[in-house]
Amino acid sequence: MSLQFLLTALIVVLVPGTGVIYTLAMGLGRGRVAALWAALGCTFGIVPALLAAMLGLAAALHASAVLFQAVKFAGVAYLLWLAWQALKSGGALNVQEDSGETNGWRIAWRGVLINVLNPKLSIFFLALLPPFLSGDPASVGTEMAVMGGTFMALTFGVFVIYGLFAAQAREVILGNARLMRWINRSFAAIFAALAGRLALDRA
Template sequence: MSIAFLLTTLAVVVIPGSGVLYTLAAGLSHGRRAGVLAALACTLGVVPHLVATITGLAALLRTSPVAYEAVKYLGVGYLLYLAWATLRGEDALTVPGEAAPRPASRVITSAVLVNLLNPKLTVFFVAFLPQFVPAGDGGSPGALLRLGAVFMAVTFVVFAAYGIGAAAVRDRVRARPGTMTGIRRVCAACFVALGARLAVA
């Protein structure tokens, strides 16, 4: 495992995207447990992309405009749904008073979909992982699995840190309803921006 791979992985994971944004929202809205669950679920959302890379499905997705566009616009649609739900206070960014915690199944499902419906992640795996496979291993599934496992581990640790950090300031945000409204609008705008960027990719 090269230092270059670890540093590149860390740089890719730390840069905020839809997964980071969703994890922040979950931690801020529903506390540490939801933030960690969202981080775990976003990490699990990487698995289908890794499997696609190993089995060659990613190459098909990259070379088939119809398949790529279909998955891309599903991802765009889901990001726009998250923006709409965030503004309405029906999804991640709702800070309840004494309401019951958000069901774990809903947190996990939403977070998995955030990463699952992102064809750019699959294409990224196709271009990214093979560069760091040792020359002697070629394109062996074992080598790709090891690199993918490290990528997922780094993803979980970084995302969990984001979620726990957001949960740490949750009480302060809850004491200022106006602040929460502003954060909700900013997050909704970010979801829209991410969707627009994906749409024109």
């Protein structure tokens, strides 16, 4: 595994996307433990896309417009639901003084779905990994598994940092009702914008 791959993967992970936004929302809305569960869920949500890339299913998804559209619009609907949960009082992503839901498995599952319902992720792996392979057909599977595992480790580490930062900031915003309303509306707008961007994506 090359240094070039590590740097490329780190840059990709550092750029805020849907998973980062979700982890930040959980850190601000529910605290440190929830942020860790969110980071864990988003990380494990990578597994299906990685397996799809390794098995060549990403190419089939790319070739099948119907399948791509079905997964894509399921993802759009889910992101819009998350936007509503940020606005709704007591919603799963709503920042509030009461820490609300603390069911770690449920928090993690939502993070898993964020990545599972993003058809672009498997295609992304199909494009990211091959340039860094050695070219030895006998070791392709092992190399992709190692690079995928490394990408997941980087994802978890970076997301934990984002989440813990957000959890620390939670202590600052609690008690400021106006700021909490602004943050909730901002998260809702971001998830809605991500849903719109996903809806416009093509295979």
